[in-house]
Amino acid sequence: MSDLGEFDIIARYFTRAPRRAVLGVGDDCALLAPLPAGQQLAVSCDMLVEGRHFLSTVAPERLGHKTLAVNLSDLAACGAEPIAFTLALAMPRVDESFLEGFARGMFALADEQRIELVGGDTTAGPLNICITVFGAVPAGQALLRSGARADDDVWVSGTLGDARLALEVFRGSVSLTAEAFEAVRTRMELPAPRVALGLALRGIASSAIDVSDGLVGDLGHVMARSGVGATIDADALPRSAALASLPRAVQLECTLAGGDDYELLFTAPAARRRAVSAAAGRAGVAATRIGHIEAAAGLRLVDGNGAPLRQRFAGFDHFRAEP
Amino acid sequence: MSDLGEFDIIARYFTRAPRRAVLGVGDDCALLAPLPAGQQLAVSCDMLVEGRHFLSTVAPERLGHKTLAVNLSDLAACGAEPIAFTLALAMPRVDESFLEGFARGMFALADEQRIELVGGDTTAGPLNICITVFGAVPAGQALLRSGARADDDVWVSGTLGDARLALEVFRGSVSLTAEAFEAVRTRMELPAPRVALGLALRGIASSAIDVSDGLVGDLGHVMARSGVGATIDADALPRSAALASLPRAVQLECTLAGGDDYELLFTAPAARRRAVSAAAGRAGVAATRIGHIEAAAGLRLVDGNGAPLRQRFAGFDHFRAEP
Numbered sequence: 001m002s003d004l005g006e007f008d009i010i011a012r013y014f015t016r017a018p019r020r021a022v023l024g025v026g027d028d029c030a031l032l033a034p035l036p037a038g039q040q041l042a043v044s045c046d047m048l049v050e051g052r053h054f055l056s057t058v059a060p061e062r063l064g065h066k067t068l069a070v071n072l073s074d075l076a077a078c079g080a081e082p083i084a085f086t087l088a089l090a091m092p093r094v095d096e097s098f099l100e101g102f103a104r105g106m107f108a109l110a111d112e113q114r115i116e117l118v119g120g121d122t123t124a125g126p127l128n129i130c131i132t133v134f135g136a137v138p139a140g141q142a143l144l145r146s147g148a149r150a151d152d153d154v155w156v157s158g159t160l161g162d163a164r165l166a167l168e169v170f171r172g173s174v175s176l177t178a179e180a181f182e183a184v185r186t187r188m189e190l191p192a193p194r195v196a197l198g199l200a201l202r203g204i205a206s207s208a209i210d211v212s213d214g215l216v217g218d219l220g221h222v223m224a225r226s227g228v229g230a231t232i233d234a235d236a237l238p239r240s241a242a243l244a245s246l247p248r249a250v251q252l253e254c255t256l257a258g259g260d261d262y263e264l265l266f267t268a269p270a271a272r273r274r275a276v277s278a279a280a281g282r283a284g285v286a287a288t289r290i291g292h293i294e295a296a297a298g299l300r301l302v303d304g305n306g307a308p309l310r311q312r313f314a315g316f317d318h319f320r321a322e323p
Numbered sequence: 324m325s326d327l328g329e330f331d332i333i334a335r336y337f338t339r340a341p342r343r344a345v346l347g348v349g350d351d352c353a354l355l356a357p358l359p360a361g362q363q364l365a366v367s368c369d370m371l372v373e374g375r376h377f378l379s380t381v382a383p384e385r386l387g388h389k390t391l392a393v394n395l396s397d398l399a400a401c402g403a404e405p406i407a408f409t410l411a412l413a414m415p416r417v418d419e420s421f422l423e424g425f426a427r428g429m430f431a432l433a434d435e436q437r438i439e440l441v442g443g444d445t446t447a448g449p450l451n452i453c454i455t456v457f458g459a460v461p462a463g464q465a466l467l468r469s470g471a472r473a474d475d476d477v478w479v480s481g482t483l484g485d486a487r488l489a490l491e492v493f494r495g496s497v498s499l500t501a502e503a504f505e506a507v508r509t510r511m512e513l514p515a516p517r518v519a520l521g522l523a524l525r526g527i528a529s530s531a532i533d534v535s536d537g538l539v540g541d542l543g544h545v546m547a548r549s550g551v552g553a554t555i556d557a558d559a560l561p562r563s564a565a566l567a568s569l570p571r572a573v574q575l576e577c578t579l580a581g582g583d584d585y586e587l588l589f590t591a592p593a594a595r596r597r598a599v600s601a602a603a604g605r606a607g608v609a610a611t612r613i614g615h616i617e618a619a620a621g622l623r624l625v626d627g628n629g630a631p632l633r634q635r636f637a638g639f640d641h642f643r644a645e646p
Binding site: 007022023026027028029030031032033034035037038039040041042043044045046047049050051052053074075077078080084086087088089090118119120121123124125126128130132134135137139142144145146208209210221225 | 330345346349350351352353354355356357358360361362363364365366367368369370372373374375376397398400401403407409410411412413441442443444446447448449451453455457458460462465467468469531532533544548
């Protein structure tokens with residue numbers, strides 16, 4: 001506990017001298033300099049609620065990282081270069097140990113991505129964290145959900161399913177060795193936003209989205225906005241060694257419906273396969289081809305032999321899922 | 324209750340065709356067109372929590388208005404022209420009657436101010452609403468908290484104290500006629516952001532802030548950032564007929580420490596009095612001169628005869644106040 005007030009908290013934990021912004025934290029508004037000519041402003045906003053988006057057991061430093069990371073992941077999915085962000089934070093009471101850790105984790109990622117906190121709000125209330133991020137993207141070059149075309153390849157970065165696997169270990173439905181659990185827990189708590197990959201895919205990918213609600217759900221958004229369908233080889237989905245050691249049903253559930261992966265799911269013409277691989281190489285992350293886009297609506301999940309899967313999988317929906 | 328999911332809610336209540344934005348609700352990011360040459364982007368963010376920033380009795384339509392209004396008030400205090408906003412909303416369950424009313428109130432104010440919702444987030448959780456607003460202001464013309472200078476006049480728009488008075492009626496500590504209560508309740512629930520006044524004061528006011536935490540607290544922010552003090556005539560503070568009919572102690576508490584007024588508190592050189600009055604006239608709102616800035620630090624509250632007030636007043640602090 002602490003006797004710090006609202007303005008002390010902002011001064012102590014959330015105020016740093018602005019570098020790129022014209023005016024940072026501490027006035028009614030922040031002021032951002034105009035973007036370079038020909039650039040558009042990309043904006044995204046994510047709200048994280050305790051018990052929904054993170055467990056109460058998460059270390060504050062990791063929560064600070066994750067809150068910013070999931071927002072940066074949206075910029076990555078658009079191919080936008082991050083610039084700045086605002087933070088609104090409601091918390092039940094002033095907990096300086098929480099604030100110190102949260103700010104440390106958040107600013108470490110902000111420094112790594114060379115972006116800055118320019119404003120926000122702090123209030124008492126049930127724990128809730130809302131970040132709005134700003135990025136820049138050359139006009140006409142943003143990666144959109146609506147650009148997938150029939151015969152495009154479908155790709156995904158990194159591996160899928162570890163965050164969901166960690167959640168299942170917390171729930172007690174799966175057990176792992178301590179070492180494997182630590183690895184998947186890190187994937188859940190310290191997601192790496194694929195900003196460099198998003199930038200490298202500009203001019204190459206035809207559409208992109210980040211995997212936050214699970215592959216099936218997020219690919220569904222791309223198919224709906226693009227007016228297409230897809231066939232996905234469930235056995236081709238990239239997964240960690242820890243996940244690959246578990247029963248196939250667990251692997252399918254985690255990779256197809258897991259969510260919280262923050263990998264990029266994107267499409268590109270088959271003629272650009274080498275360009276995709278080169279872009280992934282430059283960004284230092286794997287990219288795996290997992291299927292293709294088709295004119296016929298709907299998602300067809302098949303196994304490595306092309307036979308349809310019989311199971312059903314759904315994307316995460318905050319108002320339809322149990323916490 | 325409802326069986327609507329997260330994406331149905333966004334589609335049904337929060338998706339309208341973009342007018343100015345390049346890309347609106349429905350992708351990973353919104354895309355905003357570059358600002359006109361020489362303009363900076365003003366950004367502000369406010370989070371509203373049930374029981375802290377609004378009572379559970381408020382009509383959803385009024386809550387939708389107020390949530391956007393308090394954010395627009397920050398743009399007004401900077402002299403920025405509103406452009407767009409994002410909305411993040413956590414709510415315990417899908418209540419379509421709430422959503423319909425909330426969206427109606429929010430969009431009515433958005434239409435009046437000719438701005439649009441470009442993105443956001445919807446999730447399950449304790450009721451929490453976070454809006455981030457974007458505006459444009461010519462470089463170097465933003466009204467800042469830091470610009471007050473010794474001998475400047477101190478001004479405030481409209482009247483102060485009605486929102487606090489309404490809260491005291493809800494708390495049972497003051498009673499009013501039904502008609503007077505309705506008037507002050509409307510001030511609390513439907514604040515009018517002083518956007519037009521903020522724009523009209525560019526080039527005239529030396530500093531500005533909006534009155535959200537109470538006059539004493541908000542003037543304190545201006546004094547701290549400007550490195551000055553002030554003398555304020557408490558009897559000169561503009562107040563409604565309803566408030567003026569109550570005991571002087573209630574009037575002082577409500578006007579000096581009330582908060583939730585969303586009037587503009589600003590300073591201007593004494594030589595610009597006619598310009599201030601003309602700007603207020605153009606904006607269709609009263610502006611009242613309530614004191615002056617002094618080089619000596621600290622706030623001196625005096626009565627109409629210049630005698631010091633003996634009472635103490637403090638600005639609102641979310642971590643130091645009872646809900």
